[in-house]
Amino acid sequence: MILVSACLIGLKCRYDGTNALCRELMDKLKNEKFLPVCPEQLGGLSTPRPPVVIVGGDGFDVLKLKARVVNEKGQDVTFNFLKGAKKTLEMAETFGVTHCYLKEKSPSCGVNLIYTDQGLTSGVGVTTALLLKNGYKVIGIQPGETDLENLQCVMR
Numbered sequence: 001m002i003l004v005s006a007c008l009i010g011l012k013c014r015y016d017g018t019n020a021l022c023r024e025l026m027d028k029l030k031n032e033k034f035l036p037v038c039p040e041q042l043g044g045l046s047t048p049r050p051p052v053v054i055v056g057g058d059g060f061d062v063l064k065l066k067a068r069v070v071n072e073k074g075q076d077v078t079f080n081f082l083k084g085a086k087k088t089l090e091m092a093e094t095f096g097v098t099h100c101y102l103k104e105k106s107p108s109c110g111v112n113l114i115y116t117d118q119g120l121t122s123g124v125g126v127t128t129a130l131l132l133k134n135g136y137k138v139i140g141i142q143p144g145e146t147d148l149e150n151l152q153c154v155m156r
């Protein structure tokens, strides 16, 4: 079973109510079993919702409670991000996930790039950090920029 960021397969779950459909990924998944998840919705956030940044580090730092997730209204939504990450991990365990395709540049799902209070920065999102900590292989997908023949895999 492959875990996939739900926005990548066309679900309109992004903060602004849009999707991030990646047709190349859909082609790649057409004969696979896959599990779409949106950690931010699983964490109880609505769609649409205010955009957020990670303040003070990346997803690993949020897991250690050394960084926070804050939306553009100044509201601290760290709890929602931690809850969504935990629920995503539970689903990965329940469904026997082998690897994950996750949406780049997201404070939840980013694999190589995330938005922080410093702008677009190297680092992982909160859900990605928890999946990596638990031994899952994660692959970052950025629609329109991704060469699916040469996917960059991050294994830690």
Ligand code: SF4
Residues within 6 Å of the ligand: 005, 006, 007, 008, 013, 014, 015, 037, 038, 039, 040, 041, 103, 106, 108, 109
């Ligand atoms: S990047 Fe992740 S958290 Fe953001 S909308 Fe897509 S699935 Fe949801």
